[in-house]
Amino acid sequence: xTPLLEAEGLARVYASRRGVxxxxxxxxxxxxxxxxxxxxxxxxxxxxxxxGKSTAGRLLLGFEAPDEGEARFDGAAMPPPGxxxxxxxxxxxxxxxxxxxxxxxxxxxxxxxxxxxxxxxGIGAPEDRAARAAELLAATGLSxxxxxxxxxxxxxxxxxxxxxxxxxxxxxxxxxxxEPVSALDVSIQAQVVNLLSDLQAELGLxxxxxxxxxxxxxxxxxxxxxxxxxxxxxxxxxxDIFARPVHPYTKALVSAAPAPGKTGKRILLEGxxxxxxxxxxxxxxxxxxxxxxxxxxxxVPSLADLGAGRxxxxxxxxxxxxxxxx
Amino acid sequence: MTPLVAISGLSVSFDGAAxxxxxxxxxxPxxxxxxxxxxxxGKSVTWLAAxxxxxxxxxxxxxxxxxxxxxxxxPASTLDRLRGGRVAMIFQDPASSLNPVLTIGKQIGEAxxxxxxLDGRARMAEAKRLLDLVGMPDSxxxxxxxxxxxxxxxxxxxxxxxxxxxxxDLLIADEPTTALDVTIQAQILELLASLRKETGMALxxxxxxxxxxxxxxxxxxxxxxxxxxxxxxxxALFxxxxxxxxxxxxxxxxxxxxxxxxxxxxxxxxxxxxEAPPGCAFAPRCPKAASACAGAVPALTxxxxxxxxxxxxxxxxxxxxxxxxxxA
Amino acid sequence: xxxxxxxxxxxxxxxxxxxxxxxxxxxxxxxxxxxxxxxPEVPPEAxxxxxxSWGLDEPLWRQYFSYFGAIAxxxxxxxxxxxxxxxxxxxxxxxxxxxxxxxxxxxxxxxxIPAGVYAAMHRGGPIDRTVMLVAVAxxxxxxxxxxxxxxxxxxxxxxxxxxxxxxxxxxxxxPIVTMGVGGAAxxxxxxxxxxxxxxxQPYIRTASAKGVPWGAVIRxxxxxxxxxxxxxxxxxxxxxLIAGAVVVESVFSWPGVGRLLVVAVSxxxxxxxxxxxxxxxxxxxxxxxxxxxxxxALDPRMRRGAGQGAH
Numbered sequence: 001x002t003p004l005l006e007a008e009g010l011a012r013v014y015a016s017r018r019g020v021x022x023x024x025x026x027x028x029x030x031x032x033x034x035x036x037x038x039x040x041x042x043x044x045x046x047x048x049x050x051x052g053k054s055t056a057g058r059l060l061l062g063f064e065a066p067d068e069g070e071a072r073f074d075g076a077a078m079p080p081p082g083x084x085x086x087x088x089x090x091x092x093x094x095x096x097x098x099x100x101x102x103x104x105x106x107x108x109x110x111x112x113x114x115x116x117x118x119x120x121x122g123i124g125a126p127e128d129r130a131a132r133a134a135e136l137l138a139a140t141g142l143s144x145x146x147x148x149x150x151x152x153x154x155x156x157x158x159x160x161x162x163x164x165x166x167x168x169x170x171x172x173x174x175x176x177x178x179e180p181v182s183a184l185d186v187s188i189q190a191q192v193v194n195l196l197s198d199l200q201a202e203l204g205l206x207x208x209x210x211x212x213x214x215x216x217x218x219x220x221x222x223x224x225x226x227x228x229x230x231x232x233x234x235x236x237x238x239x240d241i242f243a244r245p246v247h248p249y250t251k252a253l254v255s256a257a258p259a260p261g262k263t264g265k266r267i268l269l270e271g272x273x274x275x276x277x278x279x280x281x282x283x284x285x286x287x288x289x290x291x292x293x294x295x296x297x298x299x300v301p302s303l304a305d306l307g308a309g310r311x312x313x314x315x316x317x318x319x320x321x322x323x324x325x326x
Numbered sequence: 327m328t329p330l331v332a333i334s335g336l337s338v339s340f341d342g343a344a345x346x347x348x349x350x351x352x353x354x355p356x357x358x359x360x361x362x363x364x365x366x367x368g369k370s371v372t373w374l375a376a377x378x379x380x381x382x383x384x385x386x387x388x389x390x391x392x393x394x395x396x397x398x399x400x401p402a403s404t405l406d407r408l409r410g411g412r413v414a415m416i417f418q419d420p421a422s423s424l425n426p427v428l429t430i431g432k433q434i435g436e437a438x439x440x441x442x443x444l445d446g447r448a449r450m451a452e453a454k455r456l457l458d459l460v461g462m463p464d465s466x467x468x469x470x471x472x473x474x475x476x477x478x479x480x481x482x483x484x485x486x487x488x489x490x491x492x493x494x495d496l497l498i499a500d501e502p503t504t505a506l507d508v509t510i511q512a513q514i515l516e517l518l519a520s521l522r523k524e525t526g527m528a529l530x531x532x533x534x535x536x537x538x539x540x541x542x543x544x545x546x547x548x549x550x551x552x553x554x555x556x557x558x559x560x561x562a563l564f565x566x567x568x569x570x571x572x573x574x575x576x577x578x579x580x581x582x583x584x585x586x587x588x589x590x591x592x593x594x595x596x597x598x599x600x601e602a603p604p605g606c607a608f609a610p611r612c613p614k615a616a617s618a619c620a621g622a623v624p625a626l627t628x629x630x631x632x633x634x635x636x637x638x639x640x641x642x643x644x645x646x647x648x649x650x651x652x653x654a
Numbered sequence: 655x656x657x658x659x660x661x662x663x664x665x666x667x668x669x670x671x672x673x674x675x676x677x678x679x680x681x682x683x684x685x686x687x688x689x690x691x692x693x694p695e696v697p698p699e700a701x702x703x704x705x706x707s708w709g710l711d712e713p714l715w716r717q718y719f720s721y722f723g724a725i726a727x728x729x730x731x732x733x734x735x736x737x738x739x740x741x742x743x744x745x746x747x748x749x750x751x752x753x754x755x756x757x758x759x760x761x762x763x764x765x766x767i768p769a770g771v772y773a774a775m776h777r778g779g780p781i782d783r784t785v786m787l788v789a790v791a792x793x794x795x796x797x798x799x800x801x802x803x804x805x806x807x808x809x810x811x812x813x814x815x816x817x818x819x820x821x822x823x824x825x826x827x828x829p830i831v832t833m834g835v836g837g838a839a840x841x842x843x844x845x846x847x848x849x850x851x852x853x854x855q856p857y858i859r860t861a862s863a864k865g866v867p868w869g870a871v872i873r874x875x876x877x878x879x880x881x882x883x884x885x886x887x888x889x890x891x892x893x894x895l896i897a898g899a900v901v902v903e904s905v906f907s908w909p910g911v912g913r914l915l916v917v918a919v920s921x922x923x924x925x926x927x928x929x930x931x932x933x934x935x936x937x938x939x940x941x942x943x944x945x946x947x948x949x950x951a952l953d954p955r956m957r958r959g960a961g962q963g964a965h
Contacts, residue, residue, distance in 0.1 A: 219589065259582055402868065417863075424860065
């Protein structure tokens with residue numbers, strides 16, 4: 001069966017200048033990203049700032065055209081942004097951002113905004129649309145009373161629920177969430193994470209969940225890809241990848257994640273978060289890597305299949321053999 | 327032993343809306359105390375009020391004693407000597423917490439001039455030493471750098487160097503790693519822990535992240551709607567919370583290991599301080615609320631060795647490993 | 655740095671050229687100088703002769719180019735009224751204008767900035783409200799109304815000060831006050847909002863938290879940051895030193911550049927009007943250039959090319 005979403009060698013290159021008269025430098029925000037997402041699957045994408053995870057999300061959704069490579073949705077190449085075909089496709093793929101207030105129109109009531117995509121894409125009979133909007137609000141835990149309010153009268157969690165309700169209005173096949181709970185308090189974050197999990201399971205949505213928070217990503221995803229400086233450095237099943245990380249960067253991330261009762265020495269990464277405009281040669285992680293060898297400086301490791309659904313891009317990682325992993 | 331800091335009955339209200347309702351909290355010399363809670367819980371306000379850093383329209387009452395001496399409402403000159411001297415504070419978002427038009431060296435040097443009376447070459451040499459101490463790479467050159475020329479992690483290191491300038495007995499870190507990447511957050515937390523070991527200063531770590539607090543602190547106080555609702559040794563709190571809100575917070579936190587379980591989301595939202603419910607502020611969201619909870623505010627009372635909780639029906643639990651250690 | 659200056663200077667020249675072009679086109683399309691200066695009852699031959707002697711019979715584009723050529727060689731033309739070089743005519747009036755605008759500028763800065771800072775520091779208090787009330791009044795009342803009111807009170811009623819002319823320094827008092835009050839109001843409002851914005855920044859709290867006394871926080875941390883937006887407005891005021899007094903000079907019959915401009919416009923005295931506009935544009939552009947350089951001095955984030963490479 002064709003996967004719902006398939007990306008092959010995606011790259012996005014920006015020209016960046018240092019200062020007004022600086023020489024422009026080509027910045028590869030996303031480089032060589034390949035992945036597949038089946039119907040109803042959830043893929044988590046984790047990375048720190050500069051990892052290119054948000055740009056990757058926009059490329060996968062077709063919001064931006066890649067400079068290299070290709071994304072295919074439901075077996076067909078992604079149409080160019082802005083084309084009529086592309087606009088039709090919007091109903092099938094939706095995006096949710098970190099800042100719900102910025103994503104909502106402050107002049108319209110929440111219910112009106114949830115109904116809007118139904119009007120735009122001509123979904124259902126016009127007279128049924130208000131009822132459908134109320135149904136969507138109810139599904140995300142918002143009452144009709146809250147639906148009658150405007151975005152600024154809602155709490156952060158309620159706003160994010162409204163954005164989710166609107167994204168689901170067109171019954172999309174794919175939902176891309178970019179840091180959807182990062183701005184929320186822990187108790188509200190849990191509410192929204194649970195809601196997304198429930199909706200995903202009920203509606204059979206495929207979902208890409210982008211976040212810097214490993215714990216949240218693991219909670220919601222079946223599979224996880226770890227990005228560093230524009231590339232996927234490791235990919236695997238969510239439970240497996242954080243329990244037995246093989247790439248030195250993933251190991252450091254897991255070790256850095258705070259957890260109650262955590263004991264033992266952390267792997268502390270030296271140095272600063274990487275700057276995409278000054279990408280190190282070879283493996284981009286080598287300057288901060290404790291186990292780097294000369295080869296790492298010279299040669300970019302490719303994302304190799306290690307078996308057991310795991311891929312990693314590291315010269316020092318051997319294929320997982322049956323039981324003994326890493 | 328006299329506590330380093332003893333806060334009692336600290337209340338704050340902004341234009342009639344109460345933000346803090348009689349907080350009692352004390353801190354031993356050299357101790358690391360974590361303060362957790364969601365936005366609006368009053369965790370930052372507690373310390374801003376204690377140090378007189380709230381805007382003039384805030385009404386503050388109660389008592390804050392530093393080694394027995396009252397500092398709440400102390401004259402400005404006393405507070406100025408104290409702030410950045412015996413008690414230093416660092417903040418979230420280091421980039422905007424440093425003055426954009428002054429060099430790092432100047433900003434650290436200012437604290438050195440105020441609290442250590444250093445000037446000229448001695449001041450710059452000490453500023454450089456402090457930058458080295460906090461692990462700032464290429465410290466000599468960083469003295470003449472401006473905040474916008476540094477990364478977030480480097481700016482937070484500069485903030486910490488500035489806080490250390492007055493050789494504080496207490497460092498209050500208000501969400502010091504919230505704006506930073508995970509790997510940088512780990513660096514900064516490690517730095518704070520090692521500095522505490524070296525200097526013997528006490529640390530108050532304010533954070534919304536239970537994981538961050540649990541790893542760094544000996545004792546944790548959980549705040550909700552302007553009150554401390556539970557206080558316990560860090561490990562004991564996570565193993566067996568006694569207040570339903572603390573239990574809810576722990577359950578809401580996804581874990582990185584072990585089997586995945588559904589998060590126990592706390593229903594509803596934090597109450598608006600202007601529409602605070604009568605009785606226990608958590609009652610409307612509490613799964614165990616009974617009619618008594620709406621009638622009166624539960625006091626923070628002893629519920630075990632070194633443990634206090636503000637709940638009429640504290641959760642029963644078998645003594646945890648940590649508690650057994652304490653009683654033994 | 656040199657390259658930055660060269661680019662800014664080139665842009666400044668372009669701005670001046672655009673102003674001159676605009677003035678040239680508008681003035682020529684809005685009335686015939688020959689009939690205006692000679693009067694309607696003059697025989698056609700005289701008008702033709704006048705036009706020929708001033709080059710007004712040439713096609714517009716040729717007039718434009720010969721005008722630009724002349725400017726480039728420093729010749730701004732002669733007044734059509736009395737035949738004197740326009741530049742000389744204008745230059746004669748500059749000291750009179752500066753005698754008003756420079757003291758007025760000092761008054762604006764001397765009152766406006768401290769008032770704004772003080773109001774921001776005591777936000778919401780009685781002094782803040784009074785300062786802002788006065789500022790709103792000073793900023794909404796047009797200068798000719800204020801000028802006339804001052805004349806009514808101090809010249810007509812009290813008889814303390816002369817109402818017009820330029821004989822003694824006493825004559826300058828009312829025009830200076832008229833200009834200064836309005837400008838101080840604008841500056842006070844601007845400084846106040848810049849200062850309030852800065853006082854709300856986290857680094858102000860940081861400074862307090864490290865034990866800097868409040869007065870030193872204001873002087874050492876808040877003012878240097880609030881100065882950055884305030885410089886823009888002061889720069890604009892410096893830029894209008896030459897031509898900022900048109901209305902006030904007219905109200906107080908002060909023989910400055912502004913009065914000359916009014917007369918020259920109504921006469922379609924092209925060379926004089928263009929010379930004044932050129933001068934105005936040049937001062938404005940120079941002031942802007944200075945403001946840009948000041949930004950660099952005040953705000954390290956605006957500095958380019960220097961001290962980078964920290965990452």
